[in-house]
Amino acid sequence: xxxxxxxxxxxPGRITSAVFxxxxxxxxxxxxxxERLAAVSSLTSSLEYLTQxxxxxxxxxxxxxxxxxxxxxxxxLTRRLVDSVSGVRTTTALHVxxxxxxxxxxxxxxxxWRGAGSLFLGASSALLSPRHHYGGDGSDQVATxxxxxxxxxRLAPSPAAKDALLWYAALQANMAYAVSGWVKLFGxxxxxxxxxxxxxxxxxxxxxGMFRWTQGHPRTAKVLTHSVLALECLFPLAYLGGGKLTRxxxxxxxxxxxxxxxxxxxxxxxxxxxxMHPLVAYTSAPRSHPAVAGRDDRALGTALALxxxxxxVAGATAVQRCMRTTEGWHTSRVLTTRHGNRLQYEEYAxxxxxxxxxxxxxxxxxxxxxxxxxxxxxxHETRYGVVAYARAGYAGSRxxxxxxxxxxxxxxxxxxxxxxxxxxxxxVILVGHSIGGELARRAAAHLGDRLQGVxxxxxxxxxxxxxxxxxxxxxxTGNFAAMSRAxxxxxxxxxxxxxxxxxxxxxxxxxxxxxxxxxxxxxxARREWKAVRADFRSFSGELGRIEGVPGLVISAQQTVDRTPxxxxxxxxxxxxxxxxxxxxxxxxxxxxxxxxxxxxxAHQVTDRIIAFFRDADSHAAAAEPTRxxxxxxxxxxxKEALQLxxxxxxxxxxxxxxxxxxxxxxxxxxxxEESLWHxxxxxxxxxxxxxxxxxxxxxxxxxxxxxxARTAGLEPENRxxxxxxxxxxxxxxxxxxxxxxx
Numbered sequence: 001x002x003x004x005x006x007x008x009x010x011x012p013g014r015i016t017s018a019v020f021x022x023x024x025x026x027x028x029x030x031x032x033x034x035e036r037l038a039a040v041s042s043l044t045s046s047l048e049y050l051t052q053x054x055x056x057x058x059x060x061x062x063x064x065x066x067x068x069x070x071x072x073x074x075x076x077l078t079r080r081l082v083d084s085v086s087g088v089r090t091t092t093a094l095h096v097x098x099x100x101x102x103x104x105x106x107x108x109x110x111x112x113w114r115g116a117g118s119l120f121l122g123a124s125s126a127l128l129s130p131r132h133h134y135g136g137d138g139s140d141q142v143a144t145x146x147x148x149x150x151x152x153x154r155l156a157p158s159p160a161a162k163d164a165l166l167w168y169a170a171l172q173a174n175m176a177y178a179v180s181g182w183v184k185l186f187g188x189x190x191x192x193x194x195x196x197x198x199x200x201x202x203x204x205x206x207x208x209g210m211f212r213w214t215q216g217h218p219r220t221a222k223v224l225t226h227s228v229l230a231l232e233c234l235f236p237l238a239y240l241g242g243g244k245l246t247r248x249x250x251x252x253x254x255x256x257x258x259x260x261x262x263x264x265x266x267x268x269x270x271x272x273x274x275x276m277h278p279l280v281a282y283t284s285a286p287r288s289h290p291a292v293a294g295r296d297d298r299a300l301g302t303a304l305a306l307x308x309x310x311x312x313v314a315g316a317t318a319v320q321r322c323m324r325t326t327e328g329w330h331t332s333r334v335l336t337t338r339h340g341n342r343l344q345y346e347e348y349a350x351x352x353x354x355x356x357x358x359x360x361x362x363x364x365x366x367x368x369x370x371x372x373x374x375x376x377x378x379x380h381e382t383r384y385g386v387v388a389y390a391r392a393g394y395a396g397s398r399x400x401x402x403x404x405x406x407x408x409x410x411x412x413x414x415x416x417x418x419x420x421x422x423x424x425x426x427x428v429i430l431v432g433h434s435i436g437g438e439l440a441r442r443a444a445a446h447l448g449d450r451l452q453g454v455x456x457x458x459x460x461x462x463x464x465x466x467x468x469x470x471x472x473x474x475x476x477t478g479n480f481a482a483m484s485r486a487x488x489x490x491x492x493x494x495x496x497x498x499x500x501x502x503x504x505x506x507x508x509x510x511x512x513x514x515x516x517x518x519x520x521x522x523x524x525a526r527r528e529w530k531a532v533r534a535d536f537r538s539f540s541g542e543l544g545r546i547e548g549v550p551g552l553v554i555s556a557q558q559t560v561d562r563t564p565x566x567x568x569x570x571x572x573x574x575x576x577x578x579x580x581x582x583x584x585x586x587x588x589x590x591x592x593x594x595x596x597x598x599x600x601x602a603h604q605v606t607d608r609i610i611a612f613f614r615d616a617d618s619h620a621a622a623a624e625p626t627r628x629x630x631x632x633x634x635x636x637x638x639k640e641a642l643q644l645x646x647x648x649x650x651x652x653x654x655x656x657x658x659x660x661x662x663x664x665x666x667x668x669x670x671x672x673e674e675s676l677w678h679x680x681x682x683x684x685x686x687x688x689x690x691x692x693x694x695x696x697x698x699x700x701x702x703x704x705x706x707x708x709a710r711t712a713g714l715e716p717e718n719r720x721x722x723x724x725x726x727x728x729x730x731x732x733x734x735x736x737x738x739x740x741x742x
Contacts, residue, residue: 022243023250023281024291027162028110030282031150034169035118036106037275038150041143041268042121043102046095049132056088056131064088067133073499073688085124086131094124115154122147139272145172146275160296167299170283173276174236177253181232186482190229193222200263207263228256243284250277314490321492321514325521326396329511337416339409340400341392345421348375351385356427356452356613359418360388363434363460364532365480365525366596367395367515369508370433373602374609376505377680381669382610385426389417393524395515405527407535410439415446427452429613433596435460435532441573444546453550454577455609458559458592460532461569462539477533480526487519503597506691543576551577552612554605556590583612599682603667659686 025033055061064086071079085094101117125144149169153162189195200211214221231252238249254274261270283300285292328344335343346368351357358378360371368388378386391410392399401409418428429452432440437459444451487495495517501509515521553574560567567586574582585608590601656663667680683691706716 022285022289023246024285024289025278025281026291027159027166027282027295029291030166030278031153032110032114033278034146034275035114035150037271037278038118038143038146039102039105039121040271041139041275042098042125042147043106044268044271045125045140045143046098046102050092050095050099053088053092056091062132064131067131070133071130082127082130085127091128091131094128098124112154115151118147118151118154120151122151137266137268139266139268142176142272143268143275145169146272146279149279159294160298163296164299166279167283167297167303169276170279171300171303173273173280174238176273176276177232177235181229181235183482183486184229185233186485188478190225193218193225196221196225205264205266210263231256238280239284242286243281246281246284250274250280253277310493311490314493317493318487318490318517321517324511324514325518328396332396333421334396335417335420336400337413337420339392339412340402341409341413342398342400343389343392343413343417344396345387345389345417347421348386348388349379349384352383353423353426355383355385356429357385357387357422358429358431359414359422360386361414361430361432361436361439362388362391362394363432363436364528365521366433366436367512367521369504369512369515370596371431372505372508373599374431374596374606377603377606378609380680381606384429385422387417387421389414389421391524391528393527394521399524405531407439407442407528407531410528411442411446414439414443418443418447418450424450429453429455431455431457431609432459433457434592435528437573438462441543441546441576444549445544451549453552453613454546455612456551456553456570456573457605458554458556458590458595459570459573460536461566461573462536462543463572464566464569465533465536466539477526477530480522480529484519484522484526487517487522492517492519500593500597502689503594503599543572545578546576547578548580549577550580550612551582552609553582553584554595554608555584555586556592556595556601557586557588558591560586581612661688662686 049056057063058065068079068083068086071082074082085091098121101120105114105117105121122144125140125147129140129144146169149165153165156162156165184190184195187195189198197211197214200206200214231249235249235253238246254277257269257273260266261268282292283295283297287293287295287297329346332344332346335345337343360368360375362368362370368390371388375386375388378384390397392401392413399405414430418430422428428447428450430440430443430447432438432455434457437456438461440454440456441459444454497513498516501513501516504512551574553570555567555570560570571584574584587595587601587604590598590604594601595605596602651668652666654663654665661684663684665682665684669679685691709716
């Protein structure tokens with residue numbers, strides 16, 4: 001047959017339909033393909049764990065005695081259920097069973113028993129997920145989702161229920177790709193196409209040959225990187241035009257996962273993510289096609305309605321949190337600085353006129369409420385004034401400056417706050433955490449003789465980036481920016497409440513969470529971190545001397561353990577305070593954050609501050625309360641209180657409740673000369689939560705009680721106490737069990 005040189009008109013049409021067209025597939029065919037691909041992932045996963053059983057042994061990477069700590073926040077039923085399958089023998093038996101079932105799922109057939117097999121694989125994968133905390137990845141989660149959806153669909157009695165479940169899995173696939181793509185788009189490395197070479201040069205997921213190729217072909221690598229971004233961001237377009245882009249989308253996505261498996265060693269990705277593709281093909285084909293005739297698409301409408309409702313709720317939640325963030329407390333005040341910044345500040349206590357005012361400066365991405373434990377104790381146990389403020393961009397403080405941000409702007413704001421919010425006749429003690437410590441150090445040069453002292457709480461040091469002691473990660477700026485953009489899109493409703501917030505006093509938690517979910521806070525952190533990097537990189541030489549101003553430097557143990565150079569830098573901060581008292585202290589067990597937010601460490605910090613400035617304020621340890629005091633209706637006998645403390649002013653007690661893990665922890669301060677007994681309580685509830693409270697009681701002597709009785713027309717006959725006179729106050733029969741005493 002002689003070739004005429006012309007291509008038959010039918011060939012281009014076939015090529016076009018093969019590339020741009022739907023991929024019609026029946027319901028049973030879609031479920032069968034998805035089940036088998038997911039089964040391959042489960043088989044691969046279980047065989048990997050069986051060949052690496054040593055990781056489950058004592059001391060191994062997945063030693064359950066260590067891994068179970070990640071379930072501490074789960075409910076008791078979940079913990080017991082996971083514990084029951086996490087023994088080495090049980091886990092091994094489950095993986096053997098999973099392997100056998102996975103092989104069975106690869107066999108031909110279309111019976112309902114396949115549904116039971118998929119459900120077993122999905123449920124066992126979910127149960128074993130905490131057991132294999134290290135070694136699991138996104139492919140396990142995708143396979144589990146597909147197996148639970150297809151398994152339930154196999155057993156569902158009606159076609160409508162089957163289609164609803166398949167639509168659910170298909171929509172999850174679209175979300176997985178689209179969310180992954182848009183999140184990448186927020187990151188500068190993906191936009192400038194350096195991400196691909198960056199991943200390929202890593203030891204864990206890299207590939208030496210591919211890395212060299214990206215270096216030798218930068219333009220092609222950039223096109224490839226942006227193509228991946230486009231594929232993920234635009235994956236839902238597979239549903240437009242009757243599924244005309246379905247074939248090209250799922251083919252490109254499958255090729256992408258094969259590349260992940262080869263170059264990055266993510267073998268399970270090759271079968272796990274493509275397991276969702278048959279469901280996408282089934283749901284994207286036009287209903288007019290015979291293969292999907294009778295498909296029930298009501299789930300799509302329901303999903304779109306839920307999406308619209310979710311968007312409305314997310315918007316309302318964002319507005320509510322923004323209002324809660326910016327409104328401050330009912331006693332908040334506002335001050336405008338020389339740069340036009342409006343600072344919101346809170347006066348916890350005015351203090352005595354002859355005593356200094358403590359001004360609290362928070363750290364990067366921290367709130368002024370982080371100081372709650374410290375501020376409240378200073379209010380109740382000293383005569384100091386206490387002021388906390390939010391820097392421009394945080395909480396209700398707004399940045400009005402128009403120029404580029406520099407650290408000097410925040411230093412000037414702090415100086416203006418002191419001069420504007422504190423009586424000029426009173427001294428000031430600056431307390432700064434993290435970058436707040438460096439701001440306090442620089443502000444000291446502007447405050448002159450108004451300054452009574454500076455306290456550095458795990459403070460930053462301008463030389464830490466050059467010494468390697470601090471964070472020098474450029475990606476932090478990008479992370480802060482990405483988080484800010486995401487929150488501006490209303491995704492704050494999806495933000496999990498960080499566990500550390502529950503360590504703060506109860507009354508402050510919602511306010512802090514609202515600020516954490518506020519885009520403005522993350523944008524302010526990005527702006528500050530960028531300025532910190534530029535400023536600290538230019539530092540050279542020694543710190544400027546601060547003459548005649550006492551300095552207290554408090555370090556968190558885990559900070560100096562992780563970077564020993566930080567302890568040397570903290571000592572430099574103390575040495576900068578020349579010609580006066582300077583002290584460095586390490587709080588054992590504390591981290592950079594828990595130094596403030598954990599009640600135990602915060603109390604230790606407060607004790608150090610009070611003790612350090614005791615010479616300047618001889619009444620610090622036994623001061624008059626600076627807030628209104630409501631005395632207990634039942635007076636507390638002085639003798640019993642003194643007996644409980646065994647002659648000491650401070651003590652800590654724990655009173656257990658009948659239910660395991662519950663009780664009352666009390667931090668007690670006796671001020672006998674003022675006849676006061678102050679108690680701060682922490683209630684530990686059965687669900688793991690805590691509540692806090694304080695009380696002040698007036699101490700009385702037996703003679704004073706007798707005098708009250710006579711005034712009321714009564715004649716005392718005898719005296720009775722709560723404690724058996726034959727036992728000590730800390731005896732087993734007594735109400736308090738002492739755990740710590742100063």
